[in-house]
Amino acid sequence: MSKTLFIDGEWTASSTGGSFDVLNPADGEIIGSAAEASTKDIDEAVAAARGALSAKEWRDITPAQRARILWRVADLIEANADELARLETLDQGQPLGVSRNLNIPGAAEHFRYFAGWCTKIEGATSPVSIPGAFHYTRREPVGVCALIIPWNFPFMTAAWKIAPALACGNTVIVKPAEQTPLTTVRLVEILTEAGIPAGVVNLVTGGPEAGRALTEHAGIDKVSFTGSTEVGKEIVRASSGNLKRVTLELGGKSPSIIARDADIDAAVQGNLMGNVFNSGQVCAAYSRFYVDSARVDEFAEKMATAAASLKMGPGLNPDTVLGPLNSAEHLARVESHVKRAVEAGAELRGGGSRAQGELANGYFFEPTIFTGVTDSMAVAREEIFGPVMPILSYDDADELVARANDSDFGLAAAIWTKDLNTAHEMAARIQAGTIYVNMLPAPDPAAPWGGYKSSGWGREMGPQAIEEYTELKGVWIGGLNL
Known part of the structure; x- marks a missing residue:
């Protein structure tokens, strides 16, 4: 049985025993298998993420401690770069030069960039005009985030979603595309090795039904999706039940x-x-x-x-x-x-x-x-x-x-x-x-990424990603002689 579900710090098979084959696109041969997450598995992953959100092991660590964990993830990615590049190429099909020189190093840089943000997520004071009142703002985690990964650059896209979500103190459930789950499984192993507490990062593998169960789930506070415009519209409809926050990076022409x-x-x-x-x-x-x-x-x-x-x-x-x-x-x-x-x-x-x-x-x-x-x-x-x-x-x-x-x-x-x-x-x-x-299309962790019109909502990467993964809270204090 394939144990590619990672829920509350434990690797497990699907509760139904379901699985699917993973193919090498270069020859159509089977190179692995992954668990088909059931609705019960999704419920358990959401419960684990919600529990970890308020657990002291994650809630009470300092921003500097979060930064060190993310920096350690980047170091581990680089230490395992050759293995990761070959696995990404085998699963996705891209030339090894692309995975080795862009995809895997780019993922490491996303974790480093957002590690730097952990200690710089700030509020502000506001010059309010109510006599005797003081107002300031706080940026707080959105909550439990469902991160849905496409099949074209699975490893780096997973990094550019996971890194800012964790930098802001959220917990996550990651679902890779059913065509390319292998390097996301390996990335979750690296996150665990780096010291992410149990329940903070959860992984569910599966097809569209698993994705639908996540986006419709009342226990999910935010969905970040990269993929087709058609599926993005479905996610918008599914998110309306509890008005989830949604970030969408969709199609282009x-x-x-x-x-x-x-x-x-x-x-x-x-x-x-x-x-x-x-x-x-x-x-x-x-x-x-x-x-x-x-x-x-x-x-x-x-x-x-x-x-x-x-x-x-x-x-x-x-x-x-x-x-x-x-x-x-x-x-x-x-x-x-x-x-x-x-x-x-x-x-x-x-x-x-x-x-x-x-x-x-x-x-x-x-x-x-x-x-x-x-x-x-x-x-x-x-x-x-x-x-x-x-x-x-x-x-x-x-x-x-x-x-x-x-x-x-x-x-x-x-x-x-x-x-x-x-x-x-x-x-x-x-x-x-x-x-x-006069250049090729290339993303960078420091530059915002997203589209107009049917190419999506919101922005990933750059300082704008911090806004996407935080809620802004205003605090009023009265009775002061200021």
Whole structure:
């Protein structure tokens, strides 16, 4: 029986004995199993987290002690980095260079960054005008937080949710995606080794039913979710029972604007990697390209040539640039999007098919480039979450901004130009939570992360994450002669 539930400091199997297989996306083979959490298991995890919230072992430790625990977590992540990177690649599929050089080190830095915040969560005094009264504010934990992790960057996303939640004194229940639970299990082991008291961090594995039970549970005070917009809307509805606090980092369809004066070779390389990074399975991936009409043919030709040269293969191969998609279901979804684009009249300039030969058993899809795309086509409007690159042309910059903003999404955008005036003007007018100028889409613990419109609610990372995981309390003291 798979013991991947961690409840009140103990590893256990599902109360029903249910479990599910975990597959390697590079070949479809089983690499492990995980427990399918039942409603009873969810109830027990919530009870454990609620009990730990008021237990002196967690409630009464000093901010400096909390900081030392989180710093120790970062040290342990680094000490086990090679193991964690290989496990993440095996489970998720991303190239080992991505997991080893970005994913795992990034997770460690999130714990270090928020360790620093433990001793800096402050209130303030307010200049109130009521005679004889003194007013101050306190920031206190929200309470029990359900943290729901996606399958594209499971380890680092778990870190950027767990670290601020614990820094603020909350307790948590973590649910990884059913496709990629393995490194989250290992992270919980590391948290325990670092000295997190029993019940403060709980882990439940399972599919959508487990997630639904968490988001609907009356004992949960906050939900932080990263994933699809469709599921995010379900969580909003589920949270209404007790008006849970909700943070949502959802889908994206990031426009990348290539100005006439852009360095085309740099723009080609940056936009190609900004799309195929992690096989396009990045919420902020550059996924619709607006190119000045004077440069569009050159851009498209160079993109197609560069894309065709990318090495595709299992993530554990050291020379792999493009790994597999994460599941057979997702592979079929990406393939369907490509087929629809061709049927709609887009011109296929490269790729467009599943991998064949020795990669046929894995979930590989060729980097795919389209020209002749119009704004109304689904390939330019819907999130594909794969290595698919629709290229659109533009002539008028004012018209361009309206086209870039004509989307349900607003997570990120990119601008490629040598003109700072163009960069600042476009950055001010584009409706997105993060704008990248002449660079790849990359998060940092110190920078807020989140989106406009259907790309989510609230912000993760940066000082703004502290606000998301705390309640602000005002305290009045009267009868003073001030």
